[in-house]
Amino acid sequence: MEDRIGHSVRSAPGRESRVDAAPSPGDGVLLDRSFGHDDITVLRHEVADRLVSLGLGSDRRHGYLLAVNEVITNVVLHAGGAGRLRLRRENRSVWCVVTDSGPGIPSDLLNDPQAPEAYEVGGRGLWLAHQLCDEVTTATGPIGTSIGLRMSLDVVPDSR
Numbered sequence: 001m002e003d004r005i006g007h008s009v010r011s012a013p014g015r016e017s018r019v020d021a022a023p024s025p026g027d028g029v030l031l032d033r034s035f036g037h038d039d040i041t042v043l044r045h046e047v048a049d050r051l052v053s054l055g056l057g058s059d060r061r062h063g064y065l066l067a068v069n070e071v072i073t074n075v076v077l078h079a080g081g082a083g084r085l086r087l088r089r090e091n092r093s094v095w096c097v098v099t100d101s102g103p104g105i106p107s108d109l110l111n112d113p114q115a116p117e118a119y120e121v122g123g124r125g126l127w128l129a130h131q132l133c134d135e136v137t138t139a140t141g142p143i144g145t146s147i148g149l150r151m152s153l154d155v156v157p158d159s160r
Contacts, residue, residue, distance in 0.1 A: 097146060
């Protein structure tokens, strides 16, 4: 079997990608924990609590939380059932990095995620993450995958 390591960075359509050089004081880890099938609901609530404290507007917060949920669910269903989630504030963004030790993501699903047909079951997780997040990074290979989801905190919060 040929070793493959894929890496991609793509900003969401219509959004600029900006990487800040150095973290500002007060930035840091908000949540860092391992998870499995039985932890998904609790983990989703823990992430939601951290996002509220950052002042992220309701629509963006719920969209980001949906993207995180899709990625952790993919780990449980397709990558051996266990992974690690690290949520951190970095400059004016929140990053969620989810890692697993699964077999890697096939390149046809990685390069340009497309929405599946309406009648297809599943297959929307990565596509949704790309639609809902300001930036998605992926490093994948035969010993595991790491997916980073970034949401800017610079957007004016909505009224909800």
